[in-house]
Amino acid sequence: MSRRFSALISLLVLAAMLLAACAPSATPEPAQPQPAETEAPAPTEAPAAPAETEPAAQVGSTYKIGFASAITGPGSSLGEPERNTAEMIADQLEAQGGVTGPDGVLHPVEVIIYDTESNPDTAVSVVRRLIEEDEVQVIVAGSLSGNSLAIVPVVTEAEVPYISMASARSIIQNPETGETNKWAFKTPQENLHSARWQALYLENIGVTKVCHLYENTGYGKDTFNQATAAFGEAGLEIVYSDTFERTDTEFGGQMAGVQVAGCNAVVVGAIPPGASNVTVALRDFVPDLPVIHGHGTCNQAFIDLAGPAAEGVVSPCGRLLVVDMLPDDDPQKPVLQKYIQDYSEFTNGEPISTFGGHAWDAMSWAVEALASLDEGMSLQEQRAAIRDYIEGNIKNWPGTGGVFNITPDDHLGLDYEALTFVKVEGGRWVYYPPEQW
Numbered sequence: 486m487s488r489r490f491s492a493l494i495s496l497l498v499l500a501a502m503l504l505a506a507c508a509p510s511a512t513p514e515p516a517q518p519q520p521a522e523t524e525a526p527a528p529t530e531a532p533a534a535p536a537e538t539e540p541a542a543q544v545g546s547t548y549k550i551g552f553a554s555a556i557t558g559p560g561s562s563l564g565e566p567e568r569n570t571a572e573m574i575a576d577q578l579e580a581q582g583g584v585t586g587p588d589g590v591l592h593p594v595e596v597i598i599y600d601t602e603s604n605p606d607t608a609v610s611v612v613r614r615l616i617e618e619d620e621v622q623v624i625v626a627g628s629l630s631g632n633s634l635a636i637v638p639v640v641t642e643a644e645v646p647y648i649s650m651a652s653a654r655s656i657i658q659n660p661e662t663g664e665t666n667k668w669a670f671k672t673p674q675e676n677l678h679s680a681r682w683q684a685l686y687l688e689n690i691g692v693t694k695v696c697h698l699y700e701n702t703g704y705g706k707d708t709f710n711q712a713t714a715a716f717g718e719a720g721l722e723i724v725y726s727d728t729f730e731r732t733d734t735e736f737g738g739q740m741a742g743v744q745v746a747g748c749n750a751v752v753v754g755a756i757p758p759g760a761s762n763v764t765v766a767l768r769d770f771v772p773d774l775p776v777i778h779g780h781g782t783c784n785q786a787f788i789d790l791a792g793p794a795a796e797g798v799v800s801p802c803g804r805l806l807v808v809d810m811l812p813d814d815d816p817q818k819p820v821l822q823k824y825i826q827d828y829s830e831f832t833n834g835e836p837i838s839t840f841g842g843h844a845w846d847a848m849s850w851a852v853e854a855l856a857s858l859d860e861g862m863s864l865q866e867q868r869a870a871i872r873d874y875i876e877g878n879i880k881n882w883p884g885t886g887g888v889f890n891i892t893p894d895d896h897l898g899l900d901y902e903a904l905t906f907v908k909v910e911g912g913r914w915v916y917y918p919p920e921q922w
Contacts, residue, residue, distance in 0.1 A: 551615030558603025566841030631703035680715035682801035699754035708754025761790030842885030
């Protein structure tokens with residue numbers, strides 16, 4: 486090969502190499518991204534279940550308790566602590582939302598309070614209003630026996646359950662026929678129970694002849710009737726009796742009768758202020774004769790109004806006045822202690838009264854009976870069911886007035902042992918049991 490040809494070949498190779506260097510290079514396929522190497526993810530956990538909560542209670546219609554006591558007038562020493570107790574229970578019911586029936590429905594409870602003014606006509610008027618306008622399911626009323634007796638025909642006609650806070654037996658039982666008043670119940674111990682304690686005491690201190698003074702009211706007349714029965718059984722003779730008005734302050738005629746009657750003791754059937762006023766007169770005219778009252782004086786008002794004349798007076802009363810002296814196994818003791826604590830806190834320390842206790846028992850029955858109702862009952866069905874509940878379920882029921890056992894034939898359910906005996910010493914009631922007589 487000639488040199489010229491070899492040079493030509495070299496030039497051609499060089500040119501090809503230059504062309505290859507200047508040509509654009511081919512675009513490479515993009516590399517597929519590879520997942521980074523990581524730890525396997527933790528299994529996904531199910532969301533935590535919300536904490537279990539009680540389902541909101543279904544709220545039903547509002548129940549109503551009608552309440553009427555002698556807030557003013559001559560019976561106010563009874564009616565005021567009763568009213569205070571009703572207001573206290575109303576506050577407690579509001580705080581807890583009401584009562585829950587067996588079907589789980591929550592019912593607010595309204596307590597409608599009126600003043601009877603210690604007047605039977607007013608008592609009838611407000612009870613009619615509670616029944617017809619306020620449409621209450623149950624009525625708690627009647628601080629005084631006369632007022633309570635006036636109410637009975639009204640509730641009987643309307644078929645409304647009624648719990649009285651007064652003592653006369655005739656409130657719950659027709660004295661002529663012996664038939665139980667179907668729609669009426671009561672919580673206070675009655676005058677026959679009181680009279681039996683009085684007779685027992687009089688026998689023990691050697692009294693055979695008794696003078697009996699009583700206020701001219703349904704309560705006073707019942708105290709005399711029951712004393713006549715109980716004293717006669719005990720061989721005691723009532724040699725003189727007379728009446729006075731509840732607000733009287735002068736007792737010249739009665740004192741003259743006592744002075745000439747030859748009695749060994751004086752029994753009084755009254756509530757304050759009359760009970761206190763007649764006690765002052767007795768201390769002035771016959772200071773040496775024992776004075777025995779009924780359970781209408783079982784409050785501090787009697788002592789405060791009578792002053793020094795109250796010293797030495799004895800009376801049958803409920804255990805509320807002497808709760809600290811009761812044994813710990815007494816079924817009433819925890820109930821009494823709780824009531825005293827609640828009432829003292831609610832009223833900022835007002836004196837405890839057995840009459841407020843009667844209201845607590847009555848209101849508690851009403852509340853318990855309301856809690857037995859089912860949603861959907863008509864008003865009249867509710868009223869009838871409450872009546873039936875009280876009659877059929879208040880059994881071995883410890884209250885402030887005793888351990889109650891209501892039956893179809895007895896709409897009180899207490900005997901005379903529901904009372905105890907007390908005496909005024911140092912300006913207060915103290916326990917005075919038979920062993921100290």
